[in-house]
Amino acid sequence: PHGDGYIVNGEKFYSTGALFAHLVPIIAIDEDGKVRVAIVDRDAPGLEIIDDWSSFGQRTTASGTVVIRDVVAPADRVLPAYLAYDQASPAGPQSQLAHASIDAGIARGAIETTIRLVRDHARPWIDSGKERASDDPYTIAQIGELKIRLHAAEALLQRAGHEVDRAIARPEIEAIALAKVAVAEAKVLTTDIAIQATNKLFELAGTRSTLAAHHLDRLWRDARTHTLHDPVRWKYHAVGQYYLNGVNPPLHSWI
Numbered sequence: 001p002h003g004d005g006y007i008v009n010g011e012k013f014y015s016t017g018a019l020f021a022h023l024v025p026i027i028a029i030d031e032d033g034k035v036r037v038a039i040v041d042r043d044a045p046g047l048e049i050i051d052d053w054s055s056f057g058q059r060t061t062a063s064g065t066v067v068i069r070d071v072v073a074p075a076d077r078v079l080p081a082y083l084a085y086d087q088a089s090p091a092g093p094q095s096q097l098a099h100a101s102i103d104a105g106i107a108r109g110a111i112e113t114t115i116r117l118v119r120d121h122a123r124p125w126i127d128s129g130k131e132r133a134s135d136d137p138y139t140i141a142q143i144g145e146l147k148i149r150l151h152a153a154e155a156l157l158q159r160a161g162h163e164v165d166r167a168i169a170r171p172e173i174e175a176i177a178l179a180k181v182a183v184a185e186a187k188v189l190t191t192d193i194a195i196q197a198t199n200k201l202f203e204l205a206g207t208r209s210t211l212a213a214h215h216l217d218r219l220w221r222d223a224r225t226h227t228l229h230d231p232v233r234w235k236y237h238a239v240g241q242y243y244l245n246g247v248n249p250p251l252h253s254w255i
Contacts, residue, residue: 057225
């Protein structure tokens, strides 16, 4: 605490969007060990935003470093974030649902691009005996598989959205646990289809699709980077623990 506010110090990487923001939220630990969020002006004295995000994907998220040196945050801009996780809250599954939806959107865009390229530009393999790539039976089957997996992921997303709505309306422990599990299930499938669809784009569209002029590698790079946001292997664990052992998911924002 400092006068009518707080002094904040620290450093954080993965400061998504801070480079473009007018207000920068800073997650901080107070003197009692509780998590708070301090919201400060972009040009606040002592706040340094470094443009050092060099990931091969999600490039314009600008998720680089923020250095905080004796930054003063007014008391009315310091929020008790710990209250959201001291008890069961729908905040976690709400956040995770957004990330799963992004992955599903990347997958959908990649599949649409693949279909367009196969129809308009790809060449059939010599052994197919077909004049058009879109008549290749193996290509047809692969497109069918991608669409099925996408629709399955989207169905789980919709189901998860309904569970999140219920948890928001009635934020009880069991409703929130169900929402967390439903979103985790959706996240598994959206991760899988995002990576599969962006890989299959090049396989089905052919070598020409790798030309730099098309910039199609951005789809794979964005999918691969964003799906690393939180490990899917732990989604399997949370879902299994819930159904097998009756253990509710943790009270944090990553599930």
